[in-house]
Amino acid sequence: MNEKVKTFCVLLLLLLVVVVVAGLLVSCGSSEEQTVGSLKYIPDYDLISVGNTTSLKGTDLLPVLSTLRYFPDRFARKSCYVFSVIKGGKYLLRTTYYYGGFDGGIEPPVFDQIIEGTKWSIVNTTEDYANGLSSYYEIIVAATGKNLSVCLARNENTTSHPFISALELELLEGSVYNSTKFTEYALSTVARTTFGDDSSNMISFPDDQFNRLWQPYKDQNPVVNSHFNVTSSDFWNIPPVKAFASAITTSQGKSLQIKWPPVSLPSSRYYIALYFQDSRTPSPFSWRVFSVSINGNDFYKDVNATTKGVTVTGSEWPLSGQTEITLTPHNNTLVGPIINAAEIFQILPLGGRTHTRDGSPFLFHLHLYTAASSENQILTTLSVLCYIVISMELLANNFKNPPSDWIGDPCLPYENSWTGVTCSKDKLARVITL
Numbered sequence: 001m002n003e004k005v006k007t008f009c010v011l012l013l014l015l016l017v018v019v020v021v022a023g024l025l026v027s028c029g030s031s032e033e034q035t036v037g038s039l040k041y042i043p044d045y046d047l048i049s050v051g052n053t054t055s056l057k058g059t060d061l062l063p064v065l066s067t068l069r070y071f072p073d074r075f076a077r078k079s080c081y082v083f084s085v086i087k088g089g090k091y092l093l094r095t096t097y098y099y100g101g102f103d104g105g106i107e108p109p110v111f112d113q114i115i116e117g118t119k120w121s122i123v124n125t126t127e128d129y130a131n132g133l134s135s136y137y138e139i140i141v142a143a144t145g146k147n148l149s150v151c152l153a154r155n156e157n158t159t160s161h162p163f164i165s166a167l168e169l170e171l172l173e174g175s176v177y178n179s180t181k182f183t184e185y186a187l188s189t190v191a192r193t194t195f196g197d198d199s200s201n202m203i204s205f206p207d208d209q210f211n212r213l214w215q216p217y218k219d220q221n222p223v224v225n226s227h228f229n230v231t232s233s234d235f236w237n238i239p240p241v242k243a244f245a246s247a248i249t250t251s252q253g254k255s256l257q258i259k260w261p262p263v264s265l266p267s268s269r270y271y272i273a274l275y276f277q278d279s280r281t282p283s284p285f286s287w288r289v290f291s292v293s294i295n296g297n298d299f300y301k302d303v304n305a306t307t308k309g310v311t312v313t314g315s316e317w318p319l320s321g322q323t324e325i326t327l328t329p330h331n332n333t334l335v336g337p338i339i340n341a342a343e344i345f346q347i348l349p350l351g352g353r354t355h356t357r358d359g360s361p362f363l364f365h366l367h368l369y370t371a372a373s374s375e376n377q378i379l380t381t382l383s384v385l386c387y388i389v390i391s392m393e394l395l396a397n398n399f400k401n402p403p404s405d406w407i408g409d410p411c412l413p414y415e416n417s418w419t420g421v422t423c424s425k426d427k428l429a430r431v432i433t434l
């Protein structure tokens with residue numbers, strides 16, 4: 001093994017670790033840093049090269065919502081932000097939209113958002129905006145490379161310019177939501193709820209270490225407060241202690257029924273996590289057993305909710321329309337069933353990823369080191385890291401004036417491929433012409 005190559009690879013590895021980003025808060029269209037509580041939002045100009053920026057009038061707006069970036073180029077197939085990330089890292093990405101009549105109109109434009117090569121969702125902020133609210137969307141996705149792109153694109157219903165107010169990226173711990181195969185799916189948040197909380201405040205950072213947002217939910221069921229603080233790390237997905245402070249319950253012998261999430265769901269598969277804790281002061285008798293069903297189907301039998309708490313999850317649950325969760329007490333339990341918090345995500349199949357190591361004459365591979373012997377595992381790992389690929393993205397840099405949409409995935413989604421690039425329709429899409 002050549003010592004120089006070895007040293008080079010180690011240096012390269014160190015460099016990789018230094019330049020990657022663990023998390024980033026971005027105020028789109030802003031020219032300066034903004035501080036919100038203990039969080040710092042940076043301007044977006046280093047992450048994007050297209051679009052125009054503007055400030056909204058109105059003195060009482062949150063600083064992060066008071067500026068935005070919009071994309072007036074009608075011919076761009078998509079407009080992308082690119083984050084440099086840890087390859088394989090699991091990220092929570094949140095996009096926030098507040099229209100504010102920036103284009104002189106009265107209704108927000110409707111458009112698409114794209115994560116990597118996958119159409120994530122339609123952005124329709126009309127109802128929230130009419131209610132004086134900003135809108136946010138959230139997705140959990142693993143980075144397949146060292147860049148993570150999130151793009152906005154026009155669709156047939158887009159009347160004005162796509163726009164965005166804020167972007168938040170958080171690196172999650174590996175164990176969080178780990179029953180999902182993130183090489184094939186992303187999780188798009190439908191609801192993250194703390195039950196029985198009648199304040200209007202969401203739980204966020206620093207209560208939630210990943211800055212996940214937990215919305216309060218209250219219905220006609222009785223509310224109880226917890227007499228014992230749980231330990232987040234005792235639970236799957238590390239929910240914040242504060243999400244357990246309140247709960248909804250019902251009287252002894254009765255079933256607890258909740259219509260949650262409070263929206264009608266499109267027919268799809270969902271990841272569901274439910275969090276329970278017995279609210280009483282810890283004692284040998286402070287636990288309760290009940291069964292959970294969703295729309296009449298058994299979800300989990302005989303959950304034992306102790307004062308330490310418990311998570312139950314369903315990793316691929318088919319749902320559509322309004323959902324009803326029913327907690328049915330075990331015959332001998334002297335207290336009613338209880339629920340503290342819950343999360344539900346739509347499972348989004350990834351559209352694939354454009355194969356950048358194509359046999360195009362523009363592209364070449366650079367092998368710095370190929371493991372000829374299997375003398376040790378670390379060297380093999382290093383060799384993989386040292387296998388540098390000059391990609392389509394680099395190719396874009398070689399053109400003097402590449403089209404403004406030559407950022408993000410070249411081919412995917414197909415209707416938002418780079419201008420002038422024709423792509424084949426394999427699952428691993430390839431560039432076929434330029």
Ligand SMILES: *[C@@H]1O[C@H](CO)[C@@H](O)[C@H](O)[C@H]1NC(C)=O
Pocket residue numbers: 051052072
């Ligand atoms: C966007 O900015 C460009 C360059 O600054 C300018 O020429 C163009 O008129 C602006 N477009 C809109 C719709 O404001």
Ligand SMILES: *[C@@H]1O[C@H](CO)[C@@H](O)[C@H](O)[C@H]1NC(C)=O
Pocket residue numbers: 110124125126127157
């Ligand atoms: C956007 O949402 C509003 C309110 O929910 C709805 O009336 C409208 O049809 C939606 N627009 C599109 C293009 O989907």
Ligand SMILES: *[C@@H]1O[C@H](CO)[C@@H](O)[C@H](O)[C@H]1NC(C)=O
Pocket residue numbers: 122155156157
């Ligand atoms: C445009 O809006 C109509 C009516 O809301 C809807 O049926 C259609 O699917 C929308 N198209 C796109 C691309 O979202």
Ligand SMILES: *[C@@H]1O[C@H](CO)[C@@H](O)[C@H](O)[C@H]1NC(C)=O
Pocket residue numbers: 175176178179236
């Ligand atoms: C997910 O994380 C939990 C908690 O760390 C661990 O017990 C479990 O084995 C992990 N599951 C998978 C599929 O990695």
Ligand SMILES: *[C@@H]1O[C@H](CO)[C@@H](O)[C@H](O)[C@H]1NC(C)=O
Pocket residue numbers: 226227228229
């Ligand atoms: C739980 O922790 C919070 C914040 O540290 C504290 O205010 C509260 O009193 C604690 N509750 C109990 C029951 O110990």
Ligand SMILES: *[C@@H]1O[C@H](CO)[C@@H](O)[C@H](O)[C@H]1NC(C)=O
Pocket residue numbers: 284287289304306
């Ligand atoms: C529930 O958990 C408690 C505490 O671990 C235990 O004492 C009790 O026996 C359990 N109940 C059942 C029905 O498993």
Ligand SMILES: *[C@@H]1O[C@H](CO)[C@@H](O)[C@H](O)[C@H]1NC(C)=O
Pocket residue numbers: 330331
């Ligand atoms: C609970 O009680 C009902 C009626 O008394 C009985 O039919 C049922 O089998 C009991 N269930 C359990 C789990 O003991």
Ligand SMILES: *[C@@H]1O[C@H](CO)[C@@H](O)[C@H](O)[C@H]1NC(C)=O
Pocket residue numbers: 082145146147391393394407
């Ligand atoms: C990552 O994005 C940056 C900035 O857009 C670009 O210069 C670079 O070539 C990209 N790298 C890869 C490996 O895609």
